[in-house]
Amino acid sequence: MQTRLTINGQEHALEVAPATLLVELLRDTLGLTGTHIGCDTSQCGACNVLIDGVAVKSCTLLAVQADGKAVTTIEGLAPTDAGVEELHPMQAAFREHHGLQCGFCTPGMVMAGLEIVRRRGHDLDAATIAHDLEGNLCRCTGYVNIIKAIEAGAKAMGSKAGATTNA
Amino acid sequence: MRDFDYARPASLADAAAAFAGGGEAAFIAGGHTLLPAIKSRLRMPDTLVDLAAIPGLAGVALEGDTLWIGAMTTHASVSTDATVTSAIPALARLAAGIGDQQVRNRGTLGGVIANNDPAADYPSAVLALDAVVETDRGTHSADDYFQGMFSTALEDGEIIRRVGFKVPLAAAYAKFRHPASRYAIVGVFVARYASGVRVAVTGAGPGVFRWAEAEAALTASFTAAAVAGLSLDPADLNTDIHAGAEYRAHIASVMLAKAISEA
Ligand SMILES: Cc1cc2nc3c(=O)[nH]c(=O)nc-3n(C[C@H](O)[C@H](O)[C@H](O)COP(=O)(O)OP(=O)(O)OC[C@H]3O[C@@H](n4cnc5c(N)ncnc54)[C@H](O)[C@@H]3O)c2cc1C
Ligand code: FES
Numbered sequence A: 001m002q003t004r005l006t007i008n009g010q011e012h013a014l015e016v017a018p019a020t021l022l023v024e025l026l027r028d029t030l031g032l033t034g035t036h037i038g039c040d041t042s043q044c045g046a047c048n049v050l051i052d053g054v055a056v057k058s059c060t061l062l063a064v065q066a067d068g069k070a071v072t073t074i075e076g077l078a079p080t081d082a083g084v085e086e087l088h089p090m091q092a093a094f095r096e097h098h099g100l101q102c103g104f105c106t107p108g109m110v111m112a113g114l115e116i117v118r119r120r121g122h123d124l125d126a127a128t129i130a131h132d133l134e135g136n137l138c139r140c141t142g143y144v145n146i147i148k149a150i151e152a153g154a155k156a157m158g159s160k161a162g163a164t165t166n167a
Numbered sequence B: 001m002r003d004f005d006y007a008r009p010a011s012l013a014d015a016a017a018a019f020a021g022g023g024e025a026a027f028i029a030g031g032h033t034l035l036p037a038i039k040s041r042l043r044m045p046d047t048l049v050d051l052a053a054i055p056g057l058a059g060v061a062l063e064g065d066t067l068w069i070g071a072m073t074t075h076a077s078v079s080t081d082a083t084v085t086s087a088i089p090a091l092a093r094l095a096a097g098i099g100d101q102q103v104r105n106r107g108t109l110g111g112v113i114a115n116n117d118p119a120a121d122y123p124s125a126v127l128a129l130d131a132v133v134e135t136d137r138g139t140h141s142a143d144d145y146f147q148g149m150f151s152t153a154l155e156d157g158e159i160i161r162r163v164g165f166k167v168p169l170a171a172a173y174a175k176f177r178h179p180a181s182r183y184a185i186v187g188v189f190v191a192r193y194a195s196g197v198r199v200a201v202t203g204a205g206p207g208v209f210r211w212a213e214a215e216a217a218l219t220a221s222f223t224a225a226a227v228a229g230l231s232l233d234p235a236d237l238n239t240d241i242h243a244g245a246e247y248r249a250h251i252a253s254v255m256l257a258k259a260i261s262e263a
């Protein structure tokens, strides 16, 4: 089926078999392997991506259901200007606060962090973040540093937005 | 997954036609029940008919003493909708407790009600709030709609358009949830009307049901004391890997008291 998607800002017109999950299209067809598959039960959140800015589990969405929409994956967060090596503030916060060990859950955690910022703004407390991460599983960290990272990432996004309001 | 055809009709009539001509067909709303079922080969449809492009199936409207919620309204929208929050706050809180945020961003009221999972949350609200389920073919009252595990009054190919909840004087939902899936191990929805109190229990039995003794006692006196000592018969309740029937009976009494205190 003919499907049009904007993925990380780039338009794609693709012939997609209806039974293709969005995560399969991203990983297998487009080579965007930053989005992970951690379960078969829609519970782990490793596959989280943004659809029109809203976080969803790409393992539980058909690619054809995203027709006409804008998909953002972990690969699309950092600025892509040539020569610039800069992470998105939420990614940078995960690095700074050791919000990962093996890193398998991290792309989904970063997307969940952005979802929390979208709904609740930049000033978050640990209990709120812990509650809102209930759809994301991490087998390594014990969550403490993930929560710290999201709290800091949210703040950094706030000050960055403040500093570049005209951008 | 085994391949299937996919249609995204723009009207209810076209959806009904696509379903009728689709062999073993299924409607898809949020897909958060259906896609896991297809992945695990519990369902093997020939055709999926997506309801997402049909106008008018999502949204909230208060008409007189009925709060209408469209079938395609997501749990996330219900949980934050200003009209829902002011008319029936218990319903917004119920929606906020379904699954996790990513599930709530996709899952819909219509999908839950059509599926009628015995551990789903919304069926308790539909039953306790004396709702009417409006479809492309007519209406079903809540008391006739739920017909036991995964079974409803819907005919093959019938499409839910919206659900009309009767606005209560007070209501609350208390859920003892499964820690991983967050489905209800036991959930109790209590709604108080001038005409009496309605109590619906989900998760505990093979399907959602009304708790007649609790309703009678609470209609006489809307206090936790009025139902102290009241208990469901474990013989009617589920035993599974999550909880035994006697445990569920106990938790139902605890959730009932909690709901009364919050209503
Ligand atoms: C990880 C996870 C946790 C969850 N936790 C909970 C929980 O705590 N509590 C809870 O209640 N639910 C829970 N759910 C289920 C969730 O609420 C689903 O969204 C819901 O069960 C189905 O809604 P859907 O829109 O995704 O429906 P779909 O999966 O798209 O459809 C489900 C069924 O309903 C039919 N259908 C859909 N819409 C209509 C319509 N308008 N008319 C007629 N038939 C229709 C479909 O054909 C299908 O048979 C969870 C799901 C997941 C994946
Ligand atoms: S892979 Fe999508 S939730 Fe686990």
Ligand code: FES
Residues within 6 Å of the ligand: A099, A100, A101, A102, A103, A104, A105, A106, A137, A138, A139, A140, A141
């Ligand atoms: S860092 Fe290994 S699963 Fe989270």
